[in-house]
Amino acid sequence: MYKLGTAFITGASSGIGAAFAHQLAKKKKNLILVDKQKERLAALAATLQHHYSITVEILTADLSNPVDIERVENRIAEIEVLDTLINNAGFGTSGNFVEIGLAKQIDMIHVHVIASVRFCRAALPGMVMRRNGSIINVSSIGAFKPIPGSVTYSATKAYLITFSEALQTELTGTGVRVQALCPGFTNTDFHSTTEFVNFNRSRIPKVFWMSAEEVASKSLKALRKNQAVYIPGLKNRLLVILARITNRFPLVLTWIRKNLSNIARSHKE
Numbered sequence: 001m002y003k004l005g006t007a008f009i010t011g012a013s014s015g016i017g018a019a020f021a022h023q024l025a026k027k028k029k030n031l032i033l034v035d036k037q038k039e040r041l042a043a044l045a046a047t048l049q050h051h052y053s054i055t056v057e058i059l060t061a062d063l064s065n066p067v068d069i070e071r072v073e074n075r076i077a078e079i080e081v082l083d084t085l086i087n088n089a090g091f092g093t094s095g096n097f098v099e100i101g102l103a104k105q106i107d108m109i110h111v112h113v114i115a116s117v118r119f120c121r122a123a124l125p126g127m128v129m130r131r132n133g134s135i136i137n138v139s140s141i142g143a144f145k146p147i148p149g150s151v152t153y154s155a156t157k158a159y160l161i162t163f164s165e166a167l168q169t170e171l172t173g174t175g176v177r178v179q180a181l182c183p184g185f186t187n188t189d190f191h192s193t194t195e196f197v198n199f200n201r202s203r204i205p206k207v208f209w210m211s212a213e214e215v216a217s218k219s220l221k222a223l224r225k226n227q228a229v230y231i232p233g234l235k236n237r238l239l240v241i242l243a244r245i246t247n248r249f250p251l252v253l254t255w256i257r258k259n260l261s262n263i264a265r266s267h268k269e
């Protein structure tokens with residue numbers, strides 16, 4: 001069915017996933033899009049087919065459900081010209097580990113880790129055989145610092161970084177590239193769920209927000225440079241450096257917090 005290259009994207013109907021879908025469609029890739037909500041997926045597929053004259057297949061699946069994961073995995077394994085896999089589906093939670101329902105955290109491990117690992121394993125034999133393929137696992141800058149209040153989120157995203165880095169090293173010379181994409185604050189629906197009712201976007205300085213389109217386009221460009229871990233945006237890279245320093249020297253964080261609140265107080269007075 002697919003003569004040209006085909007890209008497979010999870011969490012494709014919104015935010016960063018939808019931005020990837022538009023940008024790859026523009027490059028004339030045929031697409032297989034996965035998400036939970038059929039209507040949203042169908043609407044996106046119709047738009048992409050209309051604008052770019054490509055073939056778009058949609059798969060409705062809840063990737064927290066092992067049966068759905070297996071169904072999607074089987075579909076990936078049978079695509080003969082799959083050259084791009086983007087494991088992007090994801091969600092956040094807000095609250096302490098002991099307070100959030102365990103089921104939600106297990107769901108997150110399925111969506112972020114189990115689905116991504118199984119989809120990579122399903123896609124790779126064909127990609128290696130054809131000596132052509134790109135895999136993007138969407139992680140987060142939240143992976144670089146264990147985050148109280150997002151314990152399972154930061155742990156699952158850290159898994160994706162280590163997994164992608166090691167996989168990229170194993171695949172050197174095979175023609176297959178792997179990237180862990182680590183976005184910072186991105187303007188999508190991610191923070192619009194009921195989990196984040198108390199999240200106030202305006203508390204994050206505007207300069208730290210990026211658009212989904214910018215994140216996706218920078219990621220696709222970086223793929224050409226074979227960077228196993230890619231953080232889009234200079235400010236996000238600086239935040240990660242700061243996170244690494246404060247991980248090693250926690251007193252630096254205490255010092256920053258104290259001085260920032262002193263500065264804020266002196267501005268009010």
Ligand SMILES: NC(=O)c1ccc[n+]([C@@H]2O[C@H](COP(=O)([O-])OP(=O)(O)OC[C@H]3O[C@@H](n4cnc5c(N)ncnc54)[C@H](OP(=O)(O)O)[C@@H]3O)[C@@H](O)[C@H]2O)c1
Pocket residue numbers: 010011012013014015016017034035036037061062063064065088089090091092111138139140141142182183184185186187188189190191212
């Ligand atoms: N936005 C940020 O600030 C930010 C920062 C760092 C990393 N990220 C990562 O970027 C990725 C994309 O997020 P986004 O910002 O584009 O948010 P988004 O607009 O909410 O998109 C996430 C997509 O994943 C889908 N999804 C969630 N759970 C799923 C499940 N169980 N099965 C199938 N699909 C599921 C969502 O579908 P529904 O809407 O139907 O749930 C949605 O279409 C995520 O992995 C996220 O962790 C985001």
